[in-house]
Amino acid sequence: NAGVTQTPKFQVLKTGQSMTLQCAQDMNHEYMSWYRQDPGMGLRLIHYSVGAGITDQGEVPNGYNVSRSTTEDFPLRLLSAAPSQTSVYFCASSRGQRAFFGQGTRLTVV
Amino acid sequence: ELKVEQNPLFLSMQEGKNYTIYCNYSTTSDRLYWYRQDPGKSLESLFVLLSNGAVKQEGRLMASLDTKARLSTLHITAAVHDLSATYFCAVDIGDSNYQLIWGAGTKLIIKP
Numbered sequence: 001n002a003g004v005t006q007t008p009k010f011q012v013l014k015t016g017q018s019m020t021l022q023c024a025q026d027m028n029h030e031y032m033s034w035y036r037q038d039p040g041m042g043l044r045l046i047h048y049s050v051g052a053g054i055t056d057q058g059e060v061p062n063g064y065n066v067s068r069s070t071t072e073d074f075p076l077r078l079l080s081a082a083p084s085q086t087s088v089y090f091c092a093s094s095r096g097q098r099a100f101f102g103q104g105t106r107l108t109v110v
Numbered sequence: 111e112l113k114v115e116q117n118p119l120f121l122s123m124q125e126g127k128n129y130t131i132y133c134n135y136s137t138t139s140d141r142l143y144w145y146r147q148d149p150g151k152s153l154e155s156l157f158v159l160l161s162n163g164a165v166k167q168e169g170r171l172m173a174s175l176d177t178k179a180r181l182s183t184l185h186i187t188a189a190v191h192d193l194s195a196t197y198f199c200a201v202d203i204g205d206s207n208y209q210l211i212w213g214a215g216t217k218l219i220i221k222p
Contacts, residue, residue, distance in 0.1 A: 042212030
């Protein structure tokens with residue numbers, strides 16, 4: 001069972017570069033979310049999706065874009081990376097009472 | 111602004127002791143979750159609490175929810191070293207786990 005797969009696991013970007021964090025799930029879940037985790041803090045919701053073609057903003061959406069063209073995939077795009085976006089990013093998919101998390105992407109912006 | 115506050119944020123305890131982690135939140139949600147995270151790892155679902163008075167137990171961990179007080183507790187009984195981890199509570203402001211607001215986490219260290 002693959003569950004929720006995030007790629008890459010690690011990434012270093014220069015300020016101003018763009019990149020896409022990939023997230024795929026094979027559980028046919030309707031709902032998917034992106035969170036960031038910073039040291040000493042809980043996760044913060046960036047964007048979420050309630051189905052293919054439907055996305056919405058979470059607590060900290062600025063600087064990030066998402067799209068949901070298929071049920072399986074929910075990529076997160078950083079348009080112009082900033083040092084403040086250095087963080088660990090988690091993707092989650094859910095249905096009903098449980099959310100399943102990917103292994104995370106550790107992103108450093110220099 | 112919705113807030114989810116955990117305390118303590120750090121807890122060092124001896125094996126065999128009991129302790130409680132508290133999670134206070136400021137919304138009227140009645141769906142609260144507890145997760146465990148080991149260093150450098152992802153998040154593991156521990157408990158799903160979906161109504162006032164809900165109590166769930168798994169091994170040495172027991173979680174409860176009081177929606178009127180907007181308080182959840184995670185109680186550890188006779189702690190063992192393997193329970194060392196960071197524990198998070200999260201409140202669901204949506205209806206199906208896709209809009210979770212998280213506490214800052216409680217780092218638990220259990221010494222032999």
